[in-house]
Amino acid sequence: MAIKTQPVTVNLGPQHPSTHGVFRMRVMFDGEEIVDVEPVFGYLHRGSEKLAEERTYTQIVTLTDRMDYVSSMLNNQAYILAVEKLAGIEPSPRGVWLRMIAAELQRIASHLVATGFLIQDLGALGTPLIYAMREREGILDLFEMLCGARITNSYLRPGGVFMDAPDEFWPALDRGLDDIVRTIDELETYLSGNEIIFSRTKGTAVLPPELLINASITGPMLRASGVDWDLRHRAPYDYYDKISFERKLHTASDNYARYWVRIQESRESVKIIKQCIEQIEPGSVRPSFDDVPRLIRPPVGDAYAAIEGSKGELGFYLVSDGGIAPYRMHVRASSLINLTLLRDMLIGGQFGDLFVTFGSIDLNMGEVDR
Amino acid sequence: MIGLGLPRGFIVTLKNFIRPAVTEQYPDRHVGLLGAAKEAGMNPFQFLIKKPADSLKAIAGLATVPVAVKQSSRFRGNEFVFFEDRCTACASCAKYCPLGIIEIVSVPGKIDAQEGESYKLEVFDIDIGRCMFCGLCVEACPYDALHMGTSFERSKYVRDELIITKEELFDAPKRPSSFYRPQFEENAFDPFKETVDDFHDAGRHEQPSAEDLKKKWVDER
Numbered sequence: 001m002a003i004k005t006q007p008v009t010v011n012l013g014p015q016h017p018s019t020h021g022v023f024r025m026r027v028m029f030d031g032e033e034i035v036d037v038e039p040v041f042g043y044l045h046r047g048s049e050k051l052a053e054e055r056t057y058t059q060i061v062t063l064t065d066r067m068d069y070v071s072s073m074l075n076n077q078a079y080i081l082a083v084e085k086l087a088g089i090e091p092s093p094r095g096v097w098l099r100m101i102a103a104e105l106q107r108i109a110s111h112l113v114a115t116g117f118l119i120q121d122l123g124a125l126g127t128p129l130i131y132a133m134r135e136r137e138g139i140l141d142l143f144e145m146l147c148g149a150r151i152t153n154s155y156l157r158p159g160g161v162f163m164d165a166p167d168e169f170w171p172a173l174d175r176g177l178d179d180i181v182r183t184i185d186e187l188e189t190y191l192s193g194n195e196i197i198f199s200r201t202k203g204t205a206v207l208p209p210e211l212l213i214n215a216s217i218t219g220p221m222l223r224a225s226g227v228d229w230d231l232r233h234r235a236p237y238d239y240y241d242k243i244s245f246e247r248k249l250h251t252a253s254d255n256y257a258r259y260w261v262r263i264q265e266s267r268e269s270v271k272i273i274k275q276c277i278e279q280i281e282p283g284s285v286r287p288s289f290d291d292v293p294r295l296i297r298p299p300v301g302d303a304y305a306a307i308e309g310s311k312g313e314l315g316f317y318l319v320s321d322g323g324i325a326p327y328r329m330h331v332r333a334s335s336l337i338n339l340t341l342l343r344d345m346l347i348g349g350q351f352g353d354l355f356v357t358f359g360s361i362d363l364n365m366g367e368v369d370r
Numbered sequence: 371m372i373g374l375g376l377p378r379g380f381i382v383t384l385k386n387f388i389r390p391a392v393t394e395q396y397p398d399r400h401v402g403l404l405g406a407a408k409e410a411g412m413n414p415f416q417f418l419i420k421k422p423a424d425s426l427k428a429i430a431g432l433a434t435v436p437v438a439v440k441q442s443s444r445f446r447g448n449e450f451v452f453f454e455d456r457c458t459a460c461a462s463c464a465k466y467c468p469l470g471i472i473e474i475v476s477v478p479g480k481i482d483a484q485e486g487e488s489y490k491l492e493v494f495d496i497d498i499g500r501c502m503f504c505g506l507c508v509e510a511c512p513y514d515a516l517h518m519g520t521s522f523e524r525s526k527y528v529r530d531e532l533i534i535t536k537e538e539l540f541d542a543p544k545r546p547s548s549f550y551r552p553q554f555e556e557n558a559f560d561p562f563k564e565t566v567d568d569f570h571d572a573g574r575h576e577q578p579s580a581e582d583l584k585k586k587w588v589d590e591r
Contacts, residue, residue: 148518
């Protein structure tokens with residue numbers, strides 16, 4: 001005998017620990033099944049794009065830290081690339097290598113956070129999250145050595161970075177990379193083969209690659225469906241053309257595939273950092289102030305630069321009117337665009353998978369709302 | 371292989387259960403008798419005899435010792451280290467601050483070590499309550515007068531007290547961070563152990579002699 005149910009609407013969030021920030025969903029359930037989802041966001045809107053219009057190009061670096069606050073270095077990098085393109089700045093080689101190392105470390109940190117919170121959303125309270133956060137702590141210590149801050153780095157400047165790495169950074173980086181590899185091995189040993197994770201994540205929230213491409217989804221979500229699209233390989237920025245790395249693809253396009261791609265990408269990032277350490281050359285880390293003054297006045301025009309961020313294509317579009325501040329700044333926030341498929345992922349699924357699916361997008365409300 | 375995943379996972383958690391904890395205790399950590407004796411600078415037997423009350427406390431697990439915080443010397447923290455003798459009141463820091471929280475009022479009439487004749491600083495207020503410690507003001511300072519601090523325990527009860535003035539900065543212990551100040555790293559200066567008492571040590575410039583300054587700024591004008 002079938003149990004009779006009737007649809008009921010439940011409000012989730014905005015203040016909810018599983019929504020990764022302040023995000024609200026109005027979900028209509030029919031029994032355990034999700035019938036309708038209506039995402040409501042904008043609770044963390046701080047107007048970064050508008051604030052940028054009254055700050056100089058160097059000062060905006062501090063705003064980009066606060067957009068996606070678990071991958072500040074990548075935000076810095078995307079913004080700085082846009083400024084360099086706009087103003088025609090030739091960066092210093094050592095500065096570029098240093099910011100590549102910083103960006104890859106930040107990518108690992110972001111993927112670790114994503115993995116930890118995904119498993120926590122599955123119900124494993126604590127253990128995997130703590131293991132991931134412990135390793136992220138080591139990466140944040142490295143950032144503190146580099147630039148004096150852990151989250152809001154503001155390490156990059158137009159033309160490179162503001163300061164060379166201290167001497168104790170390099171041995172600490174070598175130790176840190178070994179630790180990262182060991183932690184990823186550990187995570188793989190007890191998560192990738194875990195039957196509970198198999199049964200909960202395999203085959204849930206499957207998205208066809210065509211839909212992902214049409215919705216302009218990028219990053220690990222797209223690579224988890226077998227589409228080989230990585231900006232580091234397709235449109236190399238900085239010195240990624242001098243680096244060889246594998247693009248890890250999975251074809252299942254379910255929650256497990258997204259988790260798997262992130263773990264494998266962290267391994268590749270370690271390899272990239274090792275190649276950067278081999279190829280880094282001595283020299284100054286930023287151009288002299290005669291070439292790149294503190295107050296940049298780019299020529300009239302616009303520029304768009306994108307990087308492969310931890311969550312997808314992260315792009316900055318800058319319009320200059322010849323003044324000291326941009327006329328308009330627009331951010332192509334990968335989290336926001338990845339969020340647009342939330343309805344397709346959730347509708348028809350089970351209530352228990354709601355937050356797991358939500359976590360597998362790996363979104364950051366600071367970036368969604370900006 | 372299906373069926374082996376869970377046991378393998380438990381082996382990993384068991385290994386992590388045995389390995390030493392990475393948790394940092396702050397601001398104090400618990401010590402036993404040995405730790406308390408080491409902190410007091412004597413061997414455990416001496417400690418037992420000389421300080422019976424403290425050793426009882428230590429045996430009961432109630433003794434704590436303060437923890438030295440492990441920080442990078444580039445830490446961008448509270449509160450700013452400011453050398454008034456180095457400052458020429460050029461207001462570069464105020465111009466470069468993204469939030470505009472530095473207030474500077476200056477009048478002419480000071481003889482300065484670097485520039486000779488310069489402006490005198492009347493007001494130099496930093497509203498720490500709105501500061502985000504990006505360090506751009508420190509980066510902009512051409513004479514190394516302003517440095518980031520290395521502490522972080524400066525919370526106040528009243529918001530107005532977060533506006534730090536020239537006088538407060540003058541009295542504060544000078545433990546500058548080596549953020550954007552490579553000269554400190556070259557001299558292996560450790561802000562957590564020592565302070566900079568002489569403003570000459572804080573900069574990258576040599577001080578011109580008084581005769582040179584007089585010749586440049588008074589006689590030849």
